[in-house]
Amino acid sequence: MSLDLTLPTLSAMDEARRQIEICNACRYCEGFCSVFPAMTRQKAFADGDLTQLANLCHNCRGCYYACQYTEPHEFALNIPAVLAEVRVDSWERLARPQALARLFQSHGVAMVGLLVVILAWFFWAITALRPETGAGFYAYLAHNTLVAVFVPAFVLPLALIALSLRDYWREVGGGRVRLSHVLHAFGSAARMKNLSGGHGEGCNFEKGDRFSDRRRVFHQLMMYGFLLCFASTASGTLMHYILGWEAPYPLLSLPKLLGVPGGLMMVAGAAGLAWLKLKADPALGAVRVWGGEMAFVLLLGAVALTGLGLYLVTGTGFVGPLLAIHLAAVMVLFLLMPFSKMVHGFFRLAALVAEAGKPAPTGGGE
Template identity: 85%
Template sequence: MSLDLTSLTATEEARRQIEICNACRYCEGFCAVFPAMTRQKAFADGDLTQLANLCHNCRGCYYACQYTEPHEFALNIPAVLAEVRVESWERLARPQALARLFQTQGVAVAGLLAIALAWFFWALTALRPESGAGFYAHLAHNTLVAIFVPAFLLPLALIALSLRDYWREVGGGRVRLAHILQALHSVARMKNLSGGHGEGCNFENGDRFSDRRRVFHQLMMYGFLLCFASTASGTVMHYALGWQAPYPLFSLPKILGIPGGVMMVIGGGGLAWLKLRADPALGAARVWGGEMAFILLLTLVAFTGLALYAATGTPLVAPLVAIHLANVMVLFLLMPLSKMVHGFYRLTALVAEAGKPTPKPED
């Protein structure tokens, strides 16, 4: 007889499924979720929030499970943890109403905001500064600083507040340097996308192990870090060394930024392709649009940045400046609300996990 699960909340359903998994433990070596669940037999809401944010949605456990439908237990751990994970972002985000709106209407919200901001920056380019070269011949450096510094720092402050609440909810303890290094090592290797056997996961195909999602994630992550380092190096060169943009091809900002942008475009295109191939029923289906919008937005930021550099000295610079800056601004403003925040939560979850005692095997 099938169980009637229609009246259960996502958290209640996650608790039901995790308790069954904890009794079975067939998937114990797959990722960080399964060793973590063995610490207790009863799960508080904060425990489920932590497990959900440890989950990387590789889906290997689903395809290995003997209790998925049509079995009466009807387990779908990737989907239920994805729903709990999204609910934790929505619940802890500031402002909550905007977070819920973006998760369900992400493509429309990001698209409309990008269009509006592109018109705004296009209007600003009409007020050409009296001096400046390259990029800054269209928009003054001080104008960009005045606009983007608050747009970057305010979202980071909101994310910090939400992570503080997350830490309290999951019962995070004292943080040591070793915990942070362990978490960073896991993130750098994308360890939890290996499927526990080193052959990759089943994200887009239940019958085939693949490292493609892991590789595309690494391309996106390391490409983003290179682009951030490019911007940071340009800031140091501008303010500390008095070396103003535009910078030549073999300068540090370009050496870091061009490969970083290419990596982001490849990684973002690959992730979007895999998402179109994957079964939406194994994730949080209601926020599929918001997740896809996030991937496309990151990819578009990198692509328009590369296009802007390629168009140097042509009439295309002015419109590309407006389009690129609009996408960067949208990325910043939606950071606390979009899936961009998952990186912060996942790292925090891994740090919290590193600080917890190692589960001991039962006799």
């Protein structure tokens, strides 16, 4: 009869606590990003402290490549991977419903693909009920129909995210929010400060001995491209309801001047982020959610690409089927916001706001 001498596996939270306590004793990486100064405030870490540190982490991986305690050292530190696990766990645990969040993280590509196919068929089917009037894609789907379908699909996920953020704020001990905290957080997010590396040379995400700003640039292309597309939709809504100017809009109109560059930026950002993700070492992230993260990047790219394609095929027979695919991709993006990596932007901004409201780190190595 043999004895099982295998040590029990630590939970992600316990393993993060072990590694962070070692890092806090070393402090070699203190200037790399906001995680390391933040950890110097205490010597013992509650679960909420670790959740906050994990959502401050941008997974740039510079600390791993600079660390002297990674494998084969007995400490076996891998801060990017363990914080990625805690971060994803926080998104799943605080999401509503949790089961759907876990399903997306483990089967993201299949889930996105299936939902896009089903919803594309749905939108293609209802285009058979064409309105009597309307131009452009409004000749296929009435404006009021689109509003009735998409407003709930956008607002309800945002409400779920708001509930998750409320629970996150309580867990990490976020205090009273001041305007200065919010402005500081938005400034950091706008510059992608924590992807610039400890010395402003970029991060090591794609290769250990290479500093690069590529990931930062691709993230900025995606973020600002998405904001431009959102502004394009908002401007079109205002023009429709306030000015009585209905789509389609000419190239030199505000919706097109915002939407076309925004779409191109999103396509470039999605392609770049997917390329870097294929090049990077998966062991330095949350391996179990790699598929869900890639599905989210590809979905964003598909939304932008089909939106640009609609503009190119205007007036042809391709508008109907391409419109169905585009609307399905947008709908899936909205519906999965609380469960996909789309939620990381909300959590990370909340982490930056909470960090701005905390006392200054002690610094030093005492």
